[in-house]
Structure formats: structure tokens, C-alpha cells
Amino acid sequence: MAYVETEHSGGTRFRLFPQLPSLEQQQEPETVWVSSPAGTVLPGPADHRMYVIDPVGKERAYGYYPGPGGSTFHYRPPWRGPVLPEAHPDPEGHFDHLEIGTYAFEQAHAFGAIRFTMDIWERYFERPLQWHFRDYYDRLEILFLRGLDNAFAGFGSIEIGSYTSKKTGTFVEFGLSFDILSHELGHLIIYNEIGLPGTLEVDGEYFGFHESAADMVALISLLHFDSATVGLMENSHGNLYSFNRLNRFGEVSDNWQLRSASNDKTLYDFKDGWTYEHSLSQVMTGALFDIWVDIFHENLLDAGLISRDLEELSDRLEGNPEYEAVIQPLFDEAYAKNRGGFADALIASRDYMGFAMAALWERLSIETLDFADVYETFVEVDHDMTQGRFHRIIHGNMRRRGIGVIKAGPRLKPPDKKSHAFSDRTATPMDACGCSRRLPYALRREAAGNS
């Protein structure tokens, strides 16, 4: 059973699939607690931060559409039309009794996934998260638009589609994808913490950063499921190096966030320009993922769970075809001696990354944001958190990807409908006036009087 450590007592139970049930052998959802006290989550589900509805007859996504006489019409929440019946809590106020395969289960799953992710990140930010649309709406509207082959975090809403794979014909309900729901909340966190692009001139790398940050929200949140952390350890025996180097993710996990985190893209691949922010984002996500893995191994070393020799051997054999055959048995042996120690080291590295990302995003400002800025700010954050214990790891992994060395070239094509971070749906009803509400970090520190 998974929960966000400080929040579970008196909370409300939901059942979530850590990974899409259709893609994975594991078919049983895991029970989680969200912080809303049992009995306070109303049918929908709905609480004071968000509510789920399942519209009937909604034909298009929220966003900007052409209106009469060349005007623009902003179609936005709330949905006022008919809705499917809501998911109801059990007599104790929990939502873990709903039958898999029903609309009610999916509605509760969507709410639970987003609420669980929010609890996790409120712990890392050490404060409540705000909505960037709070001047217009108190609560997030989470709604289904089945047939929309995407999910969008928009102005006041997360809209959830579904998808039929052209290759396999498999039908995927995004409402059952923790990955996707958690990723979309990640976008909303970044909009609030850093700002909306809107009409503001921002560096192209902002868009790659935005996708990467949303992936980090999903990835770190995923590691709050017991089945995910146990599965990762039982399959790898702690040899996460092999994910970087041999890309064994397919064997360990069907989770696409994990797979896309383990990649070897660098900024050199994009020096002449880029088209999709998802591709550009892989450079930053890959660097952050490698940093996380290195810190995990540093924790294993410090706890005496693996030897310095093993780490050095692993470095020496990098890229060598013998790598797997030599290294894996050594990890198998070390892991068998102290599985609990390995799990603790994994959780400690997860929490380091969670707290570091929250502190990092708090300090970035949209006007100056590019990958090099993220790198420099991460170094500052690590200095404040650990007196620079991981500086060597951060420098090495960032520079290996070209971050802080070169910049990505220009965007080569205008954003299309696949774009998450830059779409009509994210603009404010007025224009982009809300985006500079947050002062740059240096100015905020000054304003707070602690320079």
C-alpha cells in the first residue's frame, strides 16, 4: 500500500494502476491514500482542489476557436451540459470499492492519480500548490473527452482522451494512465511556478524543459508506488547503470516515462534546430535521470552496500560487451545481502530528486530559462541542500549532454496539436497577462529581505 508519508492518516483510499493495465502483466491496481480526509471527497469525485466530470455530448476540446466576424472565442470551463453518473464513495468515504472496467472506476482513477501526485509534490515544495488560473477558478476541472487522442492541461482543466493503437488495435483509456495524468499535473505545476509562455518571447529550450519537468513529476511520483519501487529493484537488483548503458528498460518496465528517461540524446543532436519539444526534452530528462541513478549508487556506496571497486569496474567496462555478464552477478550478490538497504537508498535518491526539482523550479524564471540556466540553478540548489555533495555528478552528466556547452538551434516548425506546453488551451482568457505575476528568483529573494 502506497501513501505520501505524512499525509495518509485520515485520508481517502483510491485504487490506481501504476502502469497502464493493458500494457503490463500486472493487472491489479494498488491502493493509495490521498490527503483529503475520508468523508470530504464528494461524488465525482470532487474536493476543494479539483473535481471530475464525464461530459455527454462534448464534441471538442477547450481552447480558442474562430468566432463570428473574425473574432476569437475562448471555449473554457466549466462544462454546463449533461454528464454521466458520478463515482460515489463507500459509506466510509473511500473510493477503492469501485469495479474495474466501469466509468466510475475510471473517474475515481483520474481523480486519485492527480490528487496523489499533488500530495507528493506539496510534500516536496513544503507548501500547498496553487493553480495558475486561481483568479478565475478555485478548482481544477478534470474531464473526459474520449476520442481525443491526447490529454491536455489547459486553463482550468485537464482534459483526458483515449487512444486506439494503429499497430495493435489496443484501446487505451488515458484516464487509467497514471503516467499521463501525473505528467499533465506536472505541466500545471510548471505553469504556476514558472509562468506561461503566452505572447512572451521565451527561449526555445523552455519548451523542452517544460516537457522534461512534466516527465520528472510523473517519474518521481511513480516511484511512490510500492509495486514500482519493488519491481524496479527485484528486476535490476540495483544495477540501474544498465538502464543507462544497455537500455534494459523494456525488460523491467513497460512504463514509457522510464523508457524515455533512459536515453542518450544530447544537445549536439539538436544544434541545427528541433521540431518536437518531446524530443528536445529527452536531453534534459536523460541528464536528470542519469544524475538520479548516480546519486542512488552514491547512496549505495555510502551505506557500504556496494564497493568502490564495483563502481570503478562498472565505469571501466562502460560500453564493453562484457559489461552485463561481469557486473550483473556482482549486483545480484550485493542485493541479496541487503534488499531493504537497496530500497532505502532508492527512496533516499528519489526524495533528493523531488526536493531538488521543487527547489529548482521555484528558483527559475521564464524570462531567462534555458537548459544552461537549469544546470546552473541545479548546482546552486545542490549547494544549499548538501553543500555540493553531488556537484561532480551534476557537472559530469549535464556537460556530457552538451548542456552548458552549446544551445539547441531554432524551432524548425510551428507547434502542432501534439504540443502540450504551447497551445491555445494554456492561454489565459485575457491574454498572457498572468505570466509575469511571479518575480524572478533574485527579485523575490530581495523582496523577502534575505538576499
Ligand SMILES: [Zn+2]
Ligand atoms: Zn507534456
